[in-house]
Amino acid sequence: MGSPKNSNPSNDEKKVEESFSDNFEMNVSLIKEAFSYPTNQSLKLRNISMLQGKKEGVILFLEGTVDTKTVEEYIIEPLFKVRDPFEDMDVLSLLADSVLATVGTKKVKKLQDAVKDILGGNTLILIDGEHEALTAESTGFENRGVSEPTVENGVRGPKESFNESMAVNQSLIRKQIKDSRLLCELMMVGNNSIQEVSIMYIKGVADEELLNEVKKKIEGIESDLIQNLPILEQYVESRAYSLVPSTLLTERPDRACSFLLDGHIVLLMNNSPFALVVPVTFWSLFHTIEDQYLRWAYANFIRIISLISIFIALYTPATYLAISTFHVEMLPPDLLFAIAATREVVPIPVLWEIILLEIVFEILREAGIRIPSVIGPTIGIVGALILGQAAVQANLVSPILVIIVAITGLSSFVIQDLNLGFMIRILRFAFIFIANFMGFFGIFLATACLFAYMVSLKSFNVPFFAPFAPYFQSSKGLIFRPPVWKQMLTPFYSNSKNDERGNKPKEGSSDD
Structure with a gap:
């Protein structure tokens, strides 16, 4: 059984669930207690006096979360200018509709809602004699400006990326x-x-x-x-x-x-x-927005390079291990003797030689990311050159394996989606171990199992390999992209009543 502390709400939680009352001082005290004032100096209070001192109030906000200019010019200043008597009018409605000049205002009854609004950068207004409070929009969190993409770089298209707002x-x-x-x-x-x-x-x-x-x-x-x-x-x-x-x-x-x-x-x-x-779907991860900005022939060339890079990043080390361990007869004699000569002085088995180089390359990759951006790429390149040359001269690894790992690493950089890249990098190690025990048979078996698994997956009830498996009618742009004016069909998972994005071009509108 849980302890009483976990099973029963605390006093602070009970207070947060309270509602405002007609007692002005009590309402102010509730806000102060919710934010541990005066221990918490971020909470700022400003007393206000309206109707020549006949009506009192207070505004509260968190320092650093509001735009001070908005608070001063559009909340405090209009409140001080209120001169006409309220009589029997709804005070808060009058302030919201006729006095405050902020973009948005709303009434709140519960302390919990008031606390949420203050944390969100809004200003809370409490008026003497009112059992509700008024919040005015005054958000002023600091944000960096819109900059160029740092991960999904492209030659064409907009040079804008999201920021933290x-x-x-x-x-x-x-x-x-x-x-x-x-x-x-x-x-x-x-x-x-x-x-x-x-x-x-x-x-x-x-x-x-x-x-x-x-x-x-x-x-x-x-x-x-x-x-x-x-x-x-x-x-x-x-x-x-x-x-x-x-x-x-x-x-x-x-x-x-x-x-x-x-x-x-x-x-x-x-x-x-x-x-x-x-x-x-898999195709969402494989495609890039750059595909649409290039002419179809150029875009398809890039897609072919990307697809080849995925296979190189996933299979190259495992293929080398399978050939050198189980299928040496597949190599031409000259290449076989060249590889054997370079491996003759290497005391480490091929499996651990590959694992060692792969781990070193992953370390260099992570170091290049986390080192300050000015020197990060330089450290990665210089580190790879120095370590690779030193390892070959020390007879710890063979030169051909350094080339294989380098090509594998470069191919993995072509994969633009971070999650897909991580999946390929982890699966590469799995294929290496499988190839060490079962050779090409193990690689083919693991590939079949991988594809069978991915075909069975769904993302929010959408098959991961659709519309290829299971088959749905599409614009035929999964691997090779047709010209944009031929991509007329909406995706099968959309709810559009019209299956076509627009009218097809008239005959003779293109030169093909």
């Missing part, structure tokens, strides 16, 4: 999708540290069942750990213990917009320079 991120999306059907719903997560989650979707395009499932998952979260989207992602994802991702994070507004137009749902939060996209 949910409002700014919403505006970046609305700047590109000027559609009245683009809706934004707000939900709250957390018990004590309440966070807002913005759910954006296009009404009539996004599937209603998908939307309800997303809302249900968010409503079921009871944790104060949800501070940003990467943490929320781990709560709403379909398979917590699977290496295969079921969600997608993007830092590019244009990519988020492309998903919205296809019927996906986009989640935004403060403190997160990303957008969380659900559902996702």
Whole structure:
């Protein structure tokens, strides 16, 4: 059985659930106790006097969360200018409708709601004799400006990325999708540290069942750990213990917009320079927004390179191990003798030679990320050159293996999605161990099992390999992208009543 401390609400929790009363001093005391004032000096109080001293009040806000100019010019100054008697009028309604010049105001009855609004950067107004309070919008959290993408870089397309402000991120999306059907719903997560989650979707395009499932998952979260989207992602994802991702994070507004137009749902939060996209398929992770900005021939060339890079990053070390251990007859004699000559002086078995180099490369990769950006890439390149050359000269590894690991590492950098990249990197080690025991037979068997597993997966009830498996009618742009004017069909999982995005070009409108 739980202890009384865990089973019964604390005194602080009971106080937070209280409602305001007609006792002005009591209302002020409730707010002070909720924020541990005067121990907590972040809470700022400003007494106000209206009607030439006939009506008293107080405004409260948290320092650093409000725009002081808004508080001074649009809240305090108008309140001091109130001269006409209220008579029998609703004081708070009069202040909200005719006095305060802020964007939004609302009445609150419960202390809990008042505390949430203050934490959200709003200003609370308490008036003597009123059993309710008034909150005025005055949010002023500091945010960095909109900058270029740092992960999803591209040659063409917008050079904007999300920042840590949910409002700014919403505006970046609305700047590109000027559609009245683009809706934004707000939900709250957390018990004590309440966070807002913005759910954006296009009404009539996004599937209603998908939307309800997303809302249900968010409503079921009871944790104060949800501070940003990467943490929320781990709560709403379909398979917590699977290496295969079921969600997608993007830092590019244009990519988020492309998903919205296809019927996906986009989640935004403060403190997160990303957008969380659900559902996702393998093709969502494989494709990049750059594909749409290039002419179809150039885009397909990049897609082929990306697909080859995935196979190189996943299979190359395991293939080398299988050939050198079980299938040496597959090598031409000259290449076989060259490899044997380089391995003759290496005392480490091939398996542990590969594992050693792979781990060293992963260490260099992580070090390059976490070292300050000015010298990070330099450290990675110089470190790889020095360590690789030193290891070969010390006869710890063979030169050909250094080349293989280097090609494998470079290929993994081509994979733009971080989650897909991690999946490939981890599976590479699994394939290495399987190849050490079973050779090519083990690689083929593991590949078949991997594909069978991924085909069976779903992301928010959408098959992971659809529309390829199971088959659905699509624009035929899974691996090779057709010209954009031929991509007329909406995705199968969208709720659009019209299966086509627009009218097909007239005959003779293109030169092909």
